[in-house]
Amino acid sequence: MDWTALGLSLRLAGWTVALLLPVSVLVGRLLAYRRFAGKGVVEALVMLPLVLPPTVFGFYLLLAFGRGAPFGDLWQGLVGRPLVFSFEGLVLASVIFNLPFAIQPAQRGFQAIPPEVREAAACCGMSPLRALWHIELPLAWPGVMTAMVLTFAHTLGEFGIVLMVGGSIPGETKTIAISIYDRVQAFDNRGAGIMSAVLVAISLAAITLTYALSARVGRRLG
């Protein structure tokens, strides 16, 4: 069992969820409530990271993050180490790739709040921020939850992008997904099976727990 890889994957999923949670809430809310020209196109654009095969998407990220590309060089200049073949690069790639999962369900969650409840929040003197925190978030929580669980699960299983921008460096970019795949490729079915089982068990536990906790969080926020 490659515990390092599992730990790395969980860290990656954790960071991705943590970074996408605010994005999911803010962009989801924006798309839910604001009307603007071309909104339909924006909604479709949000879906795009899904449409490209992860490997291809990863390839373009490799080009964009790499040496010689403006973004890659900017990062290198700022942080002092390259973005590709690094954990930070994986996180960034994962954040971009999970945008559709993070935004769409959250948007639906916000849309499902009856307008008069939001109006009541304003009439109770809540600033938009307080209304977001005390009223909208708890009520949109099932949607945001779905967004985060999809993101979490998907990051654990993400393979193509990680393969492309990661380079399979143990402890840095060799995630559990890559590790299992390597076992499979090496015809080590038993090793792959054990790792898969552990991954599935941990995910199952994590997601079940999250659902259970989220019910509480929903209540606490109230």
Place this chain on the structure above:
Amino acid sequence: MDWTALGLSLRLAGWTVALLLPVSVLVGRLLAYRRFAGKGVVEALVMLPLVLPPTVFGFYLLLAFGRGAPFGDLWQGLVGRPLVFSFEGLVLASVIFNLPFAIQPAQRGFQAIPPEVREAAACCGMSPLRALWHIELPLAWPGVMTAMVLTFAHTLGEFGIVLMVGGSIPGETKTIAISIYDRVQAFDNRGAGIMSAVLVAISLAAITLTYALSARVGRRLG
């Protein structure tokens, strides 16, 4: 531009959406309204296809569907040709892999319907089926829509499973995702770029159109 592969991908996405639509509605509705022991675990289980890397997931499907496996042999006996390395096999794999996208958002969509509206439907004499069609579906539509768009987009971009279960046979199982990846592998960046652009453009158009149409469908059902 590999039009054959693109056509294949669109066909695959179409079939996946068509087959998952009823699943999404029925299972999503069930999870939304029914209370039963272990529901939290079922909800987490629905997420599992996401957690395993697609290639690994595909590997296990290959084991399950392939020669010598009970299910694979059963299929071969019934249909006369193997399930793996066929379009049917891809569709089946894709359906399984997209379950989380198809079910979760639909479930949230159904949950967002105020209970008294469903009660009113029953009091208007609507059988559960008529209520589903005339009341629940139109109101849960945004969620179901999200489910289907996520499924569609994800199928277009799906790579790992298709590679494993399909074997990349041109015209049969070589989807646009694999075709683009092949171009990348062959250092044909221009070819890959063109195909990616076409794929993105078509997806963008398809998703935008779907959103626009779905607004109408929502109205028509009303």
Place this chain on the structure above:
Amino acid sequence: QEDAPVVAAASDLQFAIEEIAARFTEETGMSVRLSLGSTGNFARQIRAGAPFQIFMAADEQFILDLHRDGIVPTEGTLYGIGRIGVMVPHDGPLAADGRLDSLAAALEAGTLGRFAIANPEHAPYGLRAKEALQHRGLWEGVQPHLVLGENVSQAAQFALSGNADGGIIAHSLALAPQIAAQGEFALIPEEWHQPLRQRMVLLEGAGEVAEAFYAYILTPAAREIMDRYGFSLPAGG
């Protein structure tokens, strides 16, 4: 086209096999469909009943195993010996040097960035790269710098994308014009690693077209292409 036989070919054959297939169609009017991928994957898929008619592996062991298990009817034919070499991008810090002195110097100086090879756990070219590095005594030192491609083609991708200082890739890839243009390549001495014996086999149920193509690969016309892409065949092999 729809019922043309499918040839499963290791990804190092990428360029050679495309050219051969085109020539084959030109000369005979028959056509084949190519599926390029990792040798290991193909072997597994063939066990699961994949409808390939010809399997061209990057490592003969896979075919010998399939034959041993009775999955393919024959041991097939050796069609080439692969070679590996160092590929570095233009203007990169490393020199394209087959004896890996430049790599060793960079290691010593602590200036080495990332270095790409295919995953030695399952990619034949990766394993040979590892052997070569071990032979040169660099394996331990280079490990922290390695980035692993899923297959040799991806390793080339890494080596040339500007994100690594270089890598060890297949000669066959380095000979392809679009790759050759991106950097410099030098062969690693053959004796530094086990030979990359590449074998192909006709699968059960292969049809006439497949048989014709199988035979065609061994004709001088095809051999010329193979040679051009670095799949030399030892005399009488």
Place this chain on the structure above:
Amino acid sequence: MALDVDLRAQAPIPLDLGFRVAPGEIMALVGPSGSGKTTILRAIAGLWRPEAGRVAVGAEVWLDSARRRWLPPHRRRTGLVFQNYALFPHMTALGNVMAAMDDPTPDGAARILGLVNLGGMDARRPAELSGGQQQRVALARALARRPLALLLDEPFSAVDRATRVRLHEEVLALRAHLSMPVLLVTHDLSEAERLADRIAVIEQGRIVAEGAAHAILSDAAALRVLGLEDAISILPALVAAHLPGGLTRLEGPTGPLLVPALALPAGARVQLRVRSADVLLSRSPVTGLSSPTVLAARIEALTPGQGALLVRLRAGASVISCRLPLSGAQVLGLSPGEAVHAVLTDPVVTELPG
């Protein structure tokens, strides 16, 4: 077909009651907020399942816990107006009504919308309607189903007086026409008085008083549950003759009664409703007053109430409640058994069916 209801439950609220509503009868459920009125309607409609009980319309049994019978809501032919309307938000007013019809036709639905004074609002969605308009769509939808039992949960609370009067008439007409049992939850006692044949007073899930509307509205104990001290007396009578000078003479258990002319044939059965505050007493015969309705009565009981004296009068077979300012009683010096003249200053006369 009569509606038979019998409900028992412990949670979420204790409930223990039973009643029967005859076909064509309107029964009002009144009682404090939170006493269980909505819960009763929900149990009848099948939206809530009591722990035990029986609900039946005629021979059709919807719930019988003893026989483990339970019909789901959509198989019960009820028309329910929800307290919060519960309209279908994605449908127009017309669509909402058509959704409840057996043979939905736009014309039929438009006709029902016309009944509730919503002609011209066909194409509006609930979000584009005012509160009262939404409530009327909900009423129209309940009627559209041609229910076996009509269940109205404060159906007129958001509607203005003029429309309300019109809707009252519609409900009465419909009730006579379709002869279905009607259950009406209302907080407006004048509405209950106008519409209901019988009233059940609900308190904490039990019926604390039940009976003919006039009996309940003159039952001080029942009214106290409702926070009212104002009893209403109801006197049955027959139209006897039309007199010159714009008067009609009624005959009833109270003896002859003069009332402002009625447009009813002699022999018609009527009923007079009088608020207890609208009864004046005099020791001497009363003449020359603008109210012609005076009857002779005897004082049965005197009960001091809140700042007033409650007087129970007997006139023939009828009992009349009268609330006098204490001063009035003092001036007259009344005592039980005495004969007095009662002036009914504002009796409401309504025709009884049959």
Place this chain on the structure above:
Amino acid sequence: MALDVDLRAQAPIPLDLGFRVAPGEIMALVGPSGSGKTTILRAIAGLWRPEAGRVAVGAEVWLDSARRRWLPPHRRRTGLVFQNYALFPHMTALGNVMAAMDDPTPDGAARILGLVNLGGMDARRPAELSGGQQQRVALARALARRPLALLLDEPFSAVDRATRVRLHEEVLALRAHLSMPVLLVTHDLSEAERLADRIAVIEQGRIVAEGAAHAILSDAAALRVLGLEDAISILPALVAAHLPGGLTRLEGPTGPLLVPALALPAGARVQLRVRSADVLLSRSPVTGLSSPTVLAARIEALTPGQGALLVRLRAGASVISCRLPLSGAQVLGLSPGEAVHAVLTDPVVTELPG
């Protein structure tokens, strides 16, 4: 601080009106369903933006289209009771109230819930409350904000009579205490009568009548908009003396008036409200009747109404509306200018502030 409102719009409904509510004043908005009452409250709260207009409380300007000023709803200190309550479904009753408080404390919120008779329901969520209970939570939430303007959209429609009376008292106490302007939308005219100082009658987005409550309630034209024929006369008076025999003598523009004893000191300002149907007329002086309130008046006008004669009386400086059954008028043979004795059978006497 007074609330100044001036609104103009074409869509979704035409709106063209302006009014001012003084601090501590309760103004009732009445009018047919769909006339725009809710829309007016929404405009004041900032939930709807009219095409033009001005809304200000004292010096605080919330909307001034001429100066392009617009304050978002959460910056306007309003307490709004929504017609459909709009409670926060995920919060308890207590949570809902605390959500609107500046310094939320459970004790403070519980106290306000006690005010609306919901003690003990603190921990219930909206879905676990009855309709009337939810409505009261909404009222408590609106009060909790200590608003500069209280906007009540049919806040008592789902509440039983007893609770309603209590809530009326709370609102009146609060109004006196906090001296904020209150706008009350209601369909219940007796509620408007009891609570409101002024009434504005809205029809199709315009004010068709506006004035002191008593003036509007005795204005036949205004009442007809509301579907009512029943005018109410309001007579101001001063408590003059307490007489033996449980009577109090009032002095007013109508001359001396005897009423059942009041618990008010001499000199207190009061007001009598009399429904037009509760006035009896007699040509000869009236004595020995249980109602002591008799005054001398002169007939100003006689108007035939629906099955009744509407009589306008003048008594001193006051006008009293009286609805007689046609027969009563015929019996008496009334004509304009004649002197009559008017018996007020059920006057409601309330103390005026100041």
